[in-house]
Structure formats: structure tokens, C-alpha cells
Amino acid sequence: MARSRVRVAGHFGELLQGRLGPGGSVVLLTLPCPALGVRAVRVAAGAALSLRGGLVSPALARRFLGGLRLPLRGCVALFPEAVPGGGAGMSTAALVALARLAGWRGDKLRLALACVAAEGASDPLMLPEGGAMLWASREGRVVRAMAPLEPCEIVGGFVGPPRRTDAGDGDFADISDLVTRWRGDLRVQAALAAQSAARRWGEAPAAVLARELGALGWVAAHTGSAQGLIFAPGTVPAGAGAALRAAGFAGVLRFRAGGGA
Incomplete structure (x- = not known):
């Protein structure tokens, strides 16, 4: 119906x-x-x-x-x-x-x-x-099948202009090593996510903020403008959202991820 x-x-x-x-x-x-x-x-x-x-x-x-x-x-x-x-x-x-x-x-x-x-x-x-x-x-x-993401908190937003997916774009790095190393450990997962994002975007704004705010890693849209920081539950520092906005992020949000969230 x-x-x-x-x-x-x-x-x-x-x-x-x-x-x-x-x-x-x-x-x-x-x-x-x-x-x-x-x-x-x-x-x-x-x-x-x-x-x-x-x-x-x-x-x-x-x-x-x-x-x-x-x-x-x-x-x-x-x-x-x-x-x-x-x-x-x-x-x-x-x-x-x-x-x-x-x-x-x-x-x-x-x-x-x-x-x-x-x-x-x-x-x-x-x-x-x-x-x-x-x-x-x-x-x-x-x-x-892959090990699901462990419980975490994401603070992120959108930086730079929108980038619509181009299905003809084949310029992606080989990530077979990252896939092999992926396992059910948040620190490992956050580090691998950061490596994947860096292979696409290099030293992106989220990479800098991750170091400054003590995040476990960062995540990005590989064909879009979304970037975010990965934190263990309950460890997001006060002012994290404000720091993203000050760095030029739009649409800043915070959400729980992993663990069936």
C-alpha cells in the first residue's frame, strides 16, 4: 500500500x-x-x-x-x-x-x-x-561483512562547497590494507578512518581539529564536503562544536554512532 x-x-x-x-x-x-x-x-x-x-x-x-x-x-x-x-x-x-x-x-x-x-x-x-x-x-x-563500528560520538559538519558524486570518477586510493586491518576496536577504527580520509583529502580541516581537540580520529565524505571528529563516548570536549564553526564548518551536528545507534 x-x-x-x-x-x-x-x-x-x-x-x-x-x-x-x-x-x-x-x-x-x-x-x-x-x-x-x-x-x-x-x-x-x-x-x-x-x-x-x-x-x-x-x-x-x-x-x-x-x-x-x-x-x-x-x-x-x-x-x-x-x-x-x-x-x-x-x-x-x-x-x-x-x-x-x-x-x-x-x-x-x-x-x-x-x-x-x-x-x-x-x-x-x-x-x-x-x-x-x-x-x-x-x-x-x-x-x-565488516566489524560494526564501536559506540562513539561524532562531531562534524560541512566544509567547503558541495561535491556531488561523479560515478565516473575512479580516482580513489587502494584501501585493501585498511580493510584487512579493520576490527572491532574503536581506536583502531578511528585511526583507519582517518587514514582513508587522508588518502582522499590530505591534511583536511578535520585532521587539524582532531589533533587540537584530542579526537581518536576523523571521518570524511570521500565524494562530498562532510567531515567529522570521532570521540569515545563521553569524551567530547566542551566547545568542540564552536571550534568547528570557527574553522568554517557549516551545519555542525553531534550524534551517537556505532553499537546499533
Whole structure:
């Protein structure tokens, strides 16, 4: 049955992203973020589908829904809770929200493949265990299970201009060594996340702040502007958010991650 409103949570960058071996698949380990997402609301009836919000073009939405054999009519408003191109999964969340609004209850991997077909790449937002798997984002497939992120707190925001994902961009570092070393230890996880982000962005603003504020590491969107600091629970220093704002971060937020958060 079609619904009248849906919310799909996004993510906040990737703990790991790169190639699995030289010339291998582009893979990622996402950082789920329940604090950010997309709301889809059916605001008016109609014989055809129209969209408000600018996240997804009506033509792309129709192709995507048609591939899933999902009829969706009327005017649908999409409300992103983060800037598109920030690396928080707003475009994938919008597609998943449209599918669920139209009544999708089918196989989640089929939905992932439909998102990849529409966008060229997809975050694993449609999978409840998406934060504990190595995901081939250009292929819509699970590569392997990964140790889930240990409980932690993230303080982050968006720095610099939005950077929308270019599915044709293959300029990613080999992270096979980081994948092999990933295990269920927050200090190890934070250090590996920082290495992955540094291989993409070098000495980024979050790297500097992580040292200044005593964070265990930092995390970044590898195709967006999101950057954040990783802290053990209860260790975020007073004024951390203010320090990010002073460094030019926008949309500063703090959220719990890992441990089923």
C-alpha cells in the first residue's frame, strides 16, 4: 500500500572508501547517521508524478520507479535535512523514500541495483545492516561483512562547497590494507578512518581539529564536503562544536554512532 509520508536516514561520509586493490572495485564502509535524512511527503493528488525540492528530477524519478514497476502519482515534496553534495546520502535517500512512498516492499538489493542504475552509484541506505558491510557502490553489491563500528560520538559538519558524486570518477586510493586491518576496536577504527580520509583529502580541516581537540580520529565524505571528529563516548570536549564553526564548518551536528545507534 502506498504511504503519505516517509523518512529515510542518511549517512555522514564513509569510514573507509577506495579501491579494493589496484584497479579493483570502488568500495566503502558507510557511517550511518540517523540525525540526517530525507522526508518525502505526498502533498497533493494528481494524474502524473510531480516533485518539489530539487533533489531528484521528475524524469529520473519516473525511470527509477518504472524500473521497479511502482506507480506513484501526485505531487511529492522532498525535504533534505543536509545539503545535497555534502556526502550525507541525500540523493540515494530521496530515491529510497520515493520507492517506499510508492509501496515498495521487495528485495532490498534489487532496490539498491535500481538506485545504481538511476545514479551510477549508491549508498547502502536501504539495507538495515549497511554500516557493517563493505559495499561496492558502483555495482550495488555486498563485498563482505565488516566489524560494526564501536559506540562513539561524532562531531562534524560541512566544509567547503558541495561535491556531488561523479560515478565516473575512479580516482580513489587502494584501501585493501585498511580493510584487512579493520576490527572491532574503536581506536583502531578511528585511526583507519582517518587514514582513508587522508588518502582522499590530505591534511583536511578535520585532521587539524582532531589533533587540537584530542579526537581518536576523523571521518570524511570521500565524494562530498562532510567531515567529522570521532570521540569515545563521553569524551567530547566542551566547545568542540564552536571550534568547528570557527574553522568554517557549516551545519555542525553531534550524534551517537556505532553499537546499533
